Amino acid sequence: MRFGIYQGLLLLFKFLQTSAEQCTSETFRINPDKRNVKLRGFTYRIFEKISPRTCFQKCIRRKRCRSYNYNRASLRCEINSNPINVFEGDFQVETGYVYVEVDHYRGDPLYDPCVGNQCARGEVCKSLQNKKFVCISEDNTILNKEPQNVALGKISGQSSLNTMYASERASENAVDGLTNTFSHTLLETTPFWWVDLGNIYNIMRIEIINRSIAGSRLHDLDIAVGPSLDDMSIFTHFKGPGKDGEHLVFQGSRYTDGRFVNLTITNGGEYLQLAEVMVFAYPIY
Numbered sequence: 124m125r126f127g128i129y130q131g132l133l134l135l136f137k138f139l140q141t142s143a144e145q146c147t148s149e150t151f152r153i154n155p156d157k158r159n160v161k162l163r164g165f166t167y168r169i170f171e172k173i174s175p176r177t178c179f180q181k182c183i184r185r186k187r188c189r190s191y192n193y194n195r196a197s198l199r200c201e202i203n204s205n206p207i208n209v210f211e212g213d214f215q216v217e218t219g220y221v222y223v224e225v226d227h228y229r230g231d232p233l234y235d236p237c238v239g240n241q242c243a244r245g246e247v248c249k250s251l252q253n254k255k256f257v258c259i260s261e262d263n264t265i266l267n268k269e270p271q272n273v274a275l276g277k278i279s280g281q282s283s284l285n286t287m288y289a290s291e292r293a294s295e296n297a298v299d300g301l302t303n304t305f306s307h308t309l310l311e312t313t314p315f316w317w318v319d320l321g322n323i324y325n326i327m328r329i330e331i332i333n334r335s336i337a338g339s340r341l342h343d344l345d346i347a348v349g350p351s352l353d354d355m356s357i358f359t360h361f362k363g364p365g366k367d368g369e370h371l372v373f374q375g376s377r378y379t380d381g382r383f384v385n386l387t388i389t390n391g392g393e394y395l396q397l398a399e400v401m402v403f404a405y406p407i408y
């Protein structure tokens with residue numbers, strides 16, 4: 124009996140221990156070093172309308188960057204190239220800003236996407252598959268160029284496929300760059316279509332080109348975006364109905380960090396058919 128209780132407690136302890144470990148290993152949390160101040164005089168680059176996570180990434184991927192100022196209201200990210208020692212007098216009171224030092228996160232795989240990289244000062248580390256990296260000159264990462272369609276040719280899927288037409292109506296037809304091909308599900312209550320962009324991107328807008336026939340089938344559409352399929356949130360909702368061949372443009376209202384895009388008709392039975400889905404985004408480096 125006593126043995127049983129002991130075993131039970133041990134199991135409970137082990138369970139709590141594993142949940143705590145899982146929790147710490149999966150939570151990406153940055154604690155600001157200072158609040159409502161910004162470091163003055165060392166900012167060498169500014170990024171507008173990006174998320175706190177992206178701002179952190181902008182800094183850690185650059186060896187030159189030691190800290191950043193981030194404004195939670197205006198979503199402005201200022202990355203700093205400061206000496207190791209900064210003084211109280213280097214800070215300026217400015218409500219809404221947080222100041223974060225980044226050096227101590229380097230080398231921790233939870234935070235550092237480029238552990239062990241050999242990039243030089245003046246270069247940005249971009250992580251590839253198989254734990255490989257490339258170092259890109261910072262000059263080639265100027266942000267003001269237009270965001271690119273990063274959905275083109277990426278891996279996609281859909282809730283069902285009308286096998287009568289087989290590959291002719293496959294999910295890939297919505298990311299093949301052609302508007303005369305289309306994806307097409309079966310008649311379902313909540314048909315969905317998704318694409319994996321392969322990396323987390325800073326998504327600026329999503330465009331859909333409707334099929335040229337039966338365009339009104341596009342309605343009550345949830346467009347969800349997220350860094351993983353179990354962490355999705357609504358980017359926008361399209362009530363519809365769409366028109367034949369219509370070109371729909373959905374602008375993000377804030378920043379959106381996303382790798383997966385999932386389109387769901389929430390109010391079927393309906394067919395989900397898409398001539399093309401374009402996701403315009405900036406890479407996060």
Ligand SMILES: *[C@@H]1O[C@H](CO)[C@@H](O)[C@H](O)[C@H]1NC(C)=O
Binds near residue numbers: 313352385386387
């Ligand atoms: C897309 O969203 C729908 C509705 O929330 C969900 O049922 C479906 O599993 C999602 N697709 C994927 C690939 O996660």
Ligand SMILES: CC(=O)N[C@H]1CO[C@H](CO)[C@@H](O)[C@@H]1O
Binds near residue numbers: 335398
């Ligand atoms: C397949 C399809 O729907 N194609 C049309 C999509 O919309 C564009 C622009 O309206 C048309 O040019 C395509 O023919």
